[in-house]
Amino acid sequence: MTVLTVENLHVGTDDLALVSDVSFTLAAGERVGLIGESGSGKSLTAAAVMGLLPEGVHATGSVRLHGVPHDLVGASERQLAAVRGNALTMVFQEPMTALNPAMRVGDQVAEVMLLHGTRPDRTAARAAAVDLLAQVRLPEPERTARAYPHQLSGGQRQRVMIAIALANGPSVLLADEPTTALDVTVQAQVLDLVLTGVAERGAALLFITHDLAVVATVCERVLVMYGGRVVEAGPVREVFTRPRHPYTRGLLDASDLTSANGRLRTIPGTVPAAGRFPAGCVFRNRCPRATGACATLPAWTDGAAGGGFACWHPVAADG
């Protein structure tokens, strides 16, 4: 069963196209990785799905969530508010600033349940909040519930954010680099919490990350984004062993999946600023295979096992 359908999503300001023509689906309980260098449009894609775009940035296209009768794109704030934090939740990259500094964390967790009426009253929500804090393995959950955010470490705050995102048993959780800002020693534990949390609730996970090794071990499918476009998609095993798009190839070459500490080689050149990507194929100015044909936007080619790519000169399927 498909829980999230994103079709022809475009995100931009009045004069810049930031995300173009993104389409993908998430099945119930499915874990999908969204990868690509910084500035590829991953965060904006997630924000557009949540309807939480920054001021001056607008989305068009379609975002449909199972059980919600209307499109999320163009929905009113009131309609979106009923969905956010309930069926559709998000964990952000930066935990240090994500919590209200003037409110006890237990209350911040309880609030999301009270808002959507998933607990009958304040007492029940408070108790459930302490339970959730225990589930995300915060020490002394009773005491932590009474703490203010500044009394917690970054890792602990991200656990609180995860508790908030899981509280109402969402059908889709968007995790935007949830461990990037954390100390390496706690990254694995926090990742594990996200994974157990979605698994226990049967929630679909869109996992945005730089870490291809994590995608390889954790996700079933992967979307590769560059220049605001999905340039390749498919089952992780397929995409990571037989990448067809030169950009995916570059990402894989740059990340040594076999080495534990992931020494990086980089793709030649740098990601252009928003609006500075070449016309036609967005990867054209950095691509070793580019030809004159690449000045035209490459059409989407369906590949093996339900995936596909957008390239005029794909890497040979046998690697």
Next chain:
Amino acid sequence: MVVQLLRRTAVFAVSLAVATVAVFAFMTVLPGDPARVALGVNATEEAVAATRAEFGTDRPLAVQYADWVSGLPVGDFGRSYVTDTEIGPQILDRLLVTTWLVLAGTAVAVVVAVPLGIAAAVLHRRAGGALISGFSQVGVAVPSFIAGILLVTVFAVRLGWLPSGGWTPPAQDPVEFLRRLALPALALGLVQGAVLTRYVRSAVLDVLREDYLRTARAKGLTPIRALLRHGLRNAAVPVVTVLGLQLATLLIGAVVVERVFVIPGLGSLLLDGVANRDLLLVQGVVVVLVLAVLVVNFLVDVAYTVLDPRLRRAG
């Protein structure tokens, strides 16, 4: 938190001590011997000396200071050299009037500034926001006595709705008290409100950009409810600071507004004292004004600790 409050209280006490010394020293170095002022230019040296002894101004300064300052906690401000009356009761009387005026002015300022500032921030990309900012800009430029004269012209002289001045104590006639308080409170409060609107606007704008407001929306709060539930308390910290700082301006504004509206407050007392060269009276009023500012700063500090849990360090 207790340690912090104790520390703040200590700072408050020290500031107070320093302030009394400063006020006393300032008034003492001013030219003019109270005894000579009282007796006139033709007085004999003997008479002046006798009067000095009577006033106690022949004693060493330290003794005079100690005598004066030790009376302050019990409301004993000394006896006027000019009118030969107790200063304490007068100051207390007038302080009450000025307190009403300043509180009413602050209330007007807050009632005006909080909703307008929030609206200006929320609508900052629209015409409504620009309009509010424009109005507050104009308001900032208007001195409170001009505002007072304008208000009197319109509401007292033209429309005849409210009295143009004077004072009725609340215990005597509450309705008349409010009617007489209305225009001076507006004169004082509208101008302060215009200033405060800008601070509320910028504090709310800052808060609107905060990540935790995005989190609040991600939890299912509409933007307005997210601001009301998660933003305002955080925006209150800088606004309370400004309110505290504004109090000094408000007190000075009150001195002038009391003149315009013929209100028997501390401001009028101060100006009378200056006109009569009643040094001890002026000294008393100034120390009370300084004390008022210090008390408010102290309360602002305490308010921070209550509003922002990050400032409550262990203790």
